[in-house]
Amino acid sequence: MWIERWHHLLKQLEQQGAWVHPLEIKPVATEQELIIVEERLGVRIPSELRDLLRHCSQQVGVYWSLPDEALLPIELDNTPSGDFGWSLEELDFPCFGGDDENLDEQLYLQFHTAGNGDALLIRIEDGSVWYWSHEEDEFDLLAGGFHNYIERVTTLGCIGADCGQYRQFCSEGGLDLSLTSSQIWLKWLEQFLTLTVKQAMFNLESLLIYVSMHGVKDASIQEAFAQFDASKVYHALRSKIEQALPPADKKAWSEVLVNVCAVEARDWVRTLWKDQNDFLSSIRDFLTAYCLPAEEGLSLVLLDIEKQKIDAYTALHRLRHFHNPKIITWMKHYVAFPIDGWDTLFSESQPSAETLFEWLNGSEVERLTAIRTVCQMMQKGMKPTTLIDKEKWRQLLSFWKENEILRKNKQLFSQALEGLDNSL
Structure with missing residues (x-):
């Protein structure tokens, strides 16, 4: 059932414009192949992982990343992406660094390496799953067992495998689907996987949600905005820009505004030059370039550059x-x-x-x-x-x-x- 879920997840992600690597599923391992690896290691592979290698696949790889246009909920510390799997061939004791022999290395088997070089480990004694950060030399418990780890990661969209992604979904007992951050991510992911432009185009709020995930480059999305009152669209987008906290989110919503209601925003953009405010100058310049008449906008920016005597690079x-x-x-x-x-x-x-x-x-x-x-x-x-x-x-x-x-x-x-x- 996990394999079926992985296939379905990647299919949905691809349909929604995410980058997706073909699912890697190798044949199951034979008993002889398992014994050869165990003899090489000198230890028996923990039972739940051994069971999966024998009856599911000896190597799994799930990799994906969201479109650059996707805006994630501000409650998430890091943008999730797919980096999940294991490999019998690469199963080995981890290397925690240092010149002296580290006895802790013999307590774990490394079953997957994160893109940043960190390690996913299974503890030989009890089969618990851990994340090891090579920069911090810290361990994070992910699950008490391998089956539990796979179920929770699969539910979260096969996210991983760097600590920045895992930690935001972990409590003391490991990956925790009941956490507020987990629930926020799962709700967002479900919307991303299922919401289509055809479904979103009849309601402005739904259309804004869709745009926050896919951007506004597609002509059909720009056409969908045209059916709504331009003034309402402008006020909704202005609110998004003003309320967004990360500069990248402000820029993304600004790009939507200049594509769908630049004329309606002109008077507001002019006020950004007159009022004393803390509005980001980079966003103000961008809005000025695309909302105001060319001569007017350029004059405002050039005058400000000369007044502030800024350097050439700026x-x-x-x-x-x-x-x-x-x-x-x-x-x-x-x-x-x-x-x-x-x-x-x-x-x-x-x-x-x-x-x-x-x-x-x-x-x-x-x-x-x-x-x-x-x-x-x-x-x-x-x-x-x-x-x-x-x-x-x-x-x-x-x-x-x-x-x-x-x-x-x-x-x-x-x-x-x-x-x-x-x-x-």
Whole structure:
């Protein structure tokens, strides 16, 4: 029945957009295979694990992860993901580190290794299941027996196997399904596995729940919002943004808002610049870029950057949502070595051929920023907003190909020339 449940879980997860690794189920172990391993170890495998190896599978692997868009309940300390199983072939005594022989290592068998290098252990004496953290050198009891451990982990969605996931669902007796955190996770997981956009689209609150799990990129989800009163949608999403605590959650709800009711949010976004508040500047910049008219939004951010006299890295980060030629004009006064990031901002700001040529004829930092921008645009298949005078460009690119001192800079101009010729 466990195998059937694992298959069903992974099928549901995959249908809902989670990343899923095919279920690993090897044939059962023969008695002879078990005896060979026990002779190698010098101990008998605890009975419940031995029973599973003999009658269920000698190796099981369940691995999955939620979509990046999924917002988890704030009560959960860590995002659960699937990392569960065991292996007869890899069954061995654990290594707790240190130069001296650690007698505790002979008390356990390690049946699974977590992705972070920690160990899942079964105690040889009583068959209890433990988690060992290699960084903390601490043991956490997961279950009094192997069957109990599998049942509880399976119910929790085969989560694991790092301590951050397990501990939030553990009490003194191990994994505890009655804990508030366990109940919150189980309710969320059931909704994630079963709620479809067709079911959610007729109720705004249900649609918001669905979006919190899947994001808003799908056109059908954006269309579903259109059937509701735009003002109600705006107020609901504004409330989500204001009430969300983790910055990532605020950003996620902001992305939903700009996709479904950006116009309705304009006046509110303007107040974020006027009022004294503790609203995150990164979220405010994002909302400004996508809710306000381009000229207005960019002016607000540029004015704030200059007023606060922030460093170039922060400026680049704040302007990354805008794609406006005026940014290039602003850059001219601020661009400096190192130029990493400036070229990306330049390329995404809709440069004209004339502007690029002007920078190629400018100071050293302007020239190298522009040539890196040109190469980046060629690689991405991006074109200037106006036509290139190819003969004029060829002369300038050839000149700097010959006169640049550093080989890496010469290579950039050679690459640009090659791209220019290939475009003929």
